[in-house]
Amino acid sequence: MIALADEFATEDFAAQVATSMRPGDWIALDGELGAGKTSFVRGLARGLGIDPRIVASPTFITMQTYGGGRMPLVHIDVWRLKDLDELESIGWNDLIKSKDRVIVVEWARRIAEQLPAKRLSIQLEFVAPMGDSARTTRNATILDQRDLLA
Numbered sequence: 001m002i003a004l005a006d007e008f009a010t011e012d013f014a015a016q017v018a019t020s021m022r023p024g025d026w027i028a029l030d031g032e033l034g035a036g037k038t039s040f041v042r043g044l045a046r047g048l049g050i051d052p053r054i055v056a057s058p059t060f061i062t063m064q065t066y067g068g069g070r071m072p073l074v075h076i077d078v079w080r081l082k083d084l085d086e087l088e089s090i091g092w093n094d095l096i097k098s099k100d101r102v103i104v105v106e107w108a109r110r111i112a113e114q115l116p117a118k119r120l121s122i123q124l125e126f127v128a129p130m131g132d133s134a135r136t137t138r139n140a141t142i143l144d145q146r147d148l149l150a
Contacts, residue, residue: 001139001140001141002139002140002141002142003127003137003138003139004036004124004137004138004139004140005137005138006137006138007036007039009138010036010039010040010043010124010138010140011039011040011042011043011046011052012043013040013043013140014039014040014041014042014043014044014046014047015043015044015046015047016047017043017044017047017120017122018043018044018045018046018047018048018102019047021044021047021048021071021102022146023071023099023100023101023102024098024099024100024101025102025103025119025120025146026102026103026104026105026115026116026118026119026120027044027102027103027104027105027119027120027121027122028105028108028109028112028115028119028120028121028122029041029104029105029106029107029108029122029124030106030107030108030109030121030122030123030124031123031124031125031138032125032126034126035124035125035126035138036124036138037057037106037107037124038055038056038057038106040104040122040124041055041073041075041104041106042055044073044102044104045066045069045073048069048070048071048073048102049068049069049070050066050067050068050069050073051066051068054066055075057077057106060080062076062077062078062080062081062086062089062090063075063076063077063090065101071100071101071102072100072101072102073101073102073103073104074095074098074101074102074103074104075104075106076090076095076103076104076105076106077105077106077107078105078106078107078108078110078111079106079107079110081110081111084111084114087111087114092114096116108121117145118145118146118147119145119146120142120143120144120145120146121142121143121144121145122140122141122142122143123140123141124138124139124140125138125139125141126138127139
């Protein structure tokens with residue numbers, strides 16, 4: 001578990017994570033509204049050499065692809081999916097086979113059974129320091145399953 005003081009710390013953490021990303025890697029990203037999922041993706045983009053200013057929440061368009069770095073970054077937000085059949089409309093089967101980009105999925109738990117087993121799972125959550133309910137920080141919990149034997 002990693003403590004993240006604010007949005008900037010979340011972005012810096014993600015930029016560090018980007019150094020370990022390889023083409024074909026998946027990140028399953030979860031956390032409540034406002035926990036920093038899109039900030040994480042912004043930092044990930046920066047760490048991959050992609051201009052972080054172009055990263056926005058893809059909530060209303062489901063998927064965005066960012067280029068210009070050491071490899072493309074695909075940013076998917078499944079919050080508004082009505083059912084799993086909608087994944088095919090974004091070319092899900094092709095994405096699963098893709099080995100030339102990093103793919104990050106916000107609200108990944110909603111489609112956990114559709115994600116590759118080999119992935120990096122990151123949970124962002126709010127925490128309030130003892131005795132200070134007005135100030136919150138974030139924690140990131142990481143589970144790296146990219147090198148599973150299978």
